[in-house]
Amino acid sequence: EHHGGLGRQEATRLLTEGEQLGSTLVLLESFLTFYLFLTDCIARVQRFLVTRLGEDWIFLVLLGITMALVSWTMDYASAKSLQAYKWIHGELRGNIPLQYLAWVSYPLMFIIFSSLICHLVAPQAIGSGIPELKTILRGVVLKEYLTLRAFLAKVIGLTAALGSGMPVGKEGPFVHIASICAAVLSRFMSFFSGAYRVNILTVGCAVGVGCCFGTPLGGVLFSIEVTSTYFAVRNYWRGYFAATFSAFIFRVLSVFNKDAVTITALFRTNFRMDFPFDLQELPAFALIGISCGFLGAFFVWLNRQVVLFMRRPNAMTRFLIKYRLIFPATVTLVIATLTFPPGFGQFMAGEVRVQNLHPQRHPACSLASPQKAAFIIWVLIICVSLPLWVQFWMSAVATTMPIPSGAFMPVFILGAAFGRMVGEIMATLFPHGIVFDGILYRIIPGGYAVIGAAALTGAVTHTVSTAVICFELTGQISHILPMMVAVILANIVAQGLQPSLYDSIIQVKKLPYLPELGFGHTRLYNIVVEDIMVRKVTFISSQSTYREVKHLLDSSSLKSIPLVDSKDSMILLGSVDRVELLALCDWWLSPERRILIRFFQHLPLPSPDPPSSGFYDSSARPSVCSLLQIRAWEEAEMDLAMEMDEIRVDPSPFQLVERTSLQKTHTLFSLLGLSHAYVTSIGKLVGVVALKELQKAIEGSTHSGVRLRPPLASFRDVSKHKSVPKLTPPSTAPSSQSSTSSPSPQSFPSAPPSPASEQIRHRTHPHPNQEQETEVWIEGGTGDTEASSSNSDLALPPSSTPPSAPPPSSPSTPIPLSTLRPSQRLQNAEDSDDEPVV
Structure with missing residues (x-):
């Protein structure tokens, strides 16, 4: 009976375990069925979207959303960093030594961090990135320039550089970031492979410029002018769609963050539309264009000379190569010292943002007497041109630091400052404005600032689309004719003196490039x-x-x-x-x-023999004869x-x-x-x-x-009319x-x-x-x-x-x-x- 009771208990236990195992199997089978059903539904939806919409639409939407989020995040982080920078400076007011220490050490820390990140993670993230993309789009592959490591190093390093307050820009590196994002996303799209690789990189460049400033039209045109010699028109709609979508998301995020009330231009102006300028001002606008052409060529030359000086083989360059952080630290220290507000920085308006260069304000000298007008003009020229030249060379040197940096925004600010100076001089020369049809119209110095920004940027980059970018940045096209005249004149002068900034970097880095054919060289037709x-x-x-x-x-x-x-x-x-x-x-x-x-x-494969217990197996090591046979067979x-x-x-x-x-x-x-x-x-x-x-x-x-x-x-x-025997070249x-x-x-x-x-x-x-x-x-x-x-x-x-x-x-x-x-x-x-x- 005892054994019978144990048997019944064991049978009951086995029956219970069997029922539990059966219920578990049923549950697993139901989960597996649900998983297969969900996978099938996702596959059906994916096939439907790809069939109806196409992979290109999905790819462009994903690229636009991703780059809008990245751009807004970088702007938010850099803005908070600059706010902290100014807050520290304001809290230490009254203590000049501590103010100077904080003013210098804060950007120094960010620049060293940015340089260190690029050096350790991806050295390809250093610089602008547009010259390398221009080379890639011409058929050359540059290793590690479109990888995820370069993307992370570029994003982190550029955010730190922008948050330091140094005169570096965002546009060039962000074009590289968008191109990397496009290349990484294209790996998951079977449609974008092979011949479509150039198309997606072109779209990435357009998204990078459009999302950086919220200017989709100018972004597409600028990316075409900078990166392409010949452009396929079929990519127009891809570039405009992705750039517009990305710029829209970027501006919507700014509204959600309460940085803006609604979707408006980034540097909005309110120039009068009924009479923005007079024909008598056109010579001044043309003078701005010609002067910006010379200034742009000089900027490119100065930037190249600094880079060549740092690449010159001597003891100093070898020391700087060995200790890579000394050069960016030295440049940051010098620039921060010059822009220190209680010192020379009080004459440079270091805390004034670019929006303040464009307002429609009447100069105070318009109320002065005619006797003081000439004196005010010379004082204005001296007081404005000296800080402008200091900022000029600081921007040219800062863009050579081994960090992710662009030159578009620093040059844009320099051009706006130069145009503002010319506008103030014109307003001083004509203090009561210009009379037209019995109505007195005052001169708008802010309009000159916008024209100067577009002209100098166009001269440095050898593009005309900077005028369109300025229209979208300011939200007005009142000065469209003088701006186009100034930009074209600046390009004519700059192209005759120096290559563009990006072509100059290509030449300095000795990247494979194809120079443009010059006009009027008849010898080319004989080669x-x-x-x-x-x-x-x-x-x-x-x-x-x-x-x-x-x-x-x-x-x-x-x-x-x-x-x-x-x-x-x-x-x-x-x-x-x-x-x-x-x-x-x-x-x-x-x-x-x-x-x-x-x-x-049909040779039998060798079978391993069981090892003997007390003897050494001589066949375990190949003989000299077998090695010679193997060698002869290989020969x-x-x-x-x-x-x-x-x-x-x-x-x-x-x-x-x-x-x-x-x-x-x-x-x-x-x-x-x-x-x-x-x-x-x-x-x-x-x-x-x-x-x-x-x-x-x-x-x-x-x-x-x-x-x-x-x-x-x-x-x-x-030897056109002579019979010359053909020379046979030697074999070696x-x-x-x-x-x-x-x-x-x-x-x-x-x-x-x-x-x-x-x-x-x-x-x-x-x-x-x-x-x-x-x-x-x-x-x-x-x-x-x-x-x-x-x-x-x-x-x-x-x-x-x-x-x-x-x-x-x-x-x-x-x-x-x-x-x-x-x-x-x-x-x-x-x-x-x-x-x-x-």
Whole structure:
């Protein structure tokens, strides 16, 4: 009975546990059913939205909302920081030493923090970001410039810099921030990949400017002028939609935070609309434009000279590079000392905001007598111009600090101050105003300030859309005609003296860029591609062995390699990505392939024997004979011809013919964002042209005193009616420093030739243009620009040089065109290996 009772208890327990387990399973099944139903509903809604609206609308809305939130958050944080800055200064009033200590240490702390964040998290966040985006939109990939780390460093560093009160701007870095956000969001949208990458970056630039100031119209136009040489009109609606949506959300957030009563202009003005200016004032407006043109060119020159001075190799620059925080700390200390209110800062109106430069106020000197008018003019010029020049060089130097900083807003303030000074002088010269139709109209100095701001900003950036930005910032277009006249005159003067600020930074950083063709240079029409192309090209053929390909990959850093039919015909079949060749070479001798080969040869796989208890297993370590066999097998495999079916080939790389003009080549490179182009003659590969060759040719033609590398253009002019025998270039013509590090590709030698053989070959095959060969810059490595172009030109076999015999195991028949497959872009986040890297 005792055992029976225990059995019944155990059966009851098991039955209870079974019922509980069954109820748990039912509950889990119901949850799983609900989860599957919810997932299916979300997928259906996503498909409906994508089908009906399109991914582009969803992407633009998300980009606008995100950037509006980021912009408002940064403005809110920087505004609170500046309020705390002024509060500390006000609380210490009466104690000058403590006031000075607080006035200097507060921005010093923020600037050092900003510089430290950029240095530790992402050095790519330093500076404006627009020059780098301009380079990226021209087809060059800059590593780590569009990553999440750069986004975080840029946002945090820019917020700290704006909160320090230093003369730095927000517009340039915020364009970079918006472009990073657009690039990160596009990774989750399958629609925005491949060819649409340039479109989303253009939209990001427009959103960055539009959301920064709440100016969508001027933001789109400014982003187009600054970043694009040729703009696709189909992207207009994307830029306007995203910029308008982002600016609307940005202004609505300001209203919700009670920073504004309603959605109005950021720097609203109330100029009279019935008679804003008289025709007699147009010469003064034109004078503002011409003067701002000279000032803008001088600002660009001064900024570049400061950067070049800091990059000059000497003991001081080496010390500053070693201790990176000393330079921003020194600049901040000097600027804070000069702007200290009880000191020289009381003459600079450091606490006056830019809104106070635009009001419609009548000057006090209008009530003075005519005898005092001349004296007041000179006092006004001296008292206003001295602080203006101090602020001028402070802004030029502050924008060179290693922090996220822009120059748009500091230049905008300088232009407004200069225009205000001219307006006050005009109001002093005409104290009673201008009489028109029997009515006296006083001069508005605030209108001159708006015109000066637009003119100086346009002169520095070489844009005309700054006038539209000023219209949206002030909310009035009463001075549209004089503003456009001043901006155009400023651009005419500035473009004739200096490049734009962004082009100047590109030149200083030595980023790959394509200079513009100047007007009136007739020599450009006499230059063709064969004059500037590099004839020593790295290539592979259909008979190339794995050893040759491996040697080529180890000796060069190209991201794309041309594929020819054979070394005799040199017919261009396409191009192969470097990653494809690396993957193929790694697979060819991989353990997985060894196992597959042994399996298909029907050889039994070795089975591990059980270890003996007291004896040493001699078969546990491979013998010398087996190692030699493995080595011999590897050598034999490396001498086999490359299997072309295993790689993806781009059958349509961009090609040019020998007689393509330089102007047409420049247009194609600018329009399509090309980094390089192969030069062919009746289908034969004869050379390659990259951005570097095109840049040297254009600069050599437009700048005096610079000669082109091969003077074939003038040679053709001299020998138009003469029969000149064609010179055959030697097989190993020395070109530059890169020729010493790059082997000849036609034979792919396993060992480099000796110096003696090189000297004999050079003596027996002289070349008339031997010293004028330059290296090609085509899809370099991950180093800087100078290093990336040093391993990119290899000798192309001439027609007179007999090609080396292929290995015995190589197939003699060329690869059929039917085996070529179009290359596909990698879809992961590191998909940028088919483009040049800086």
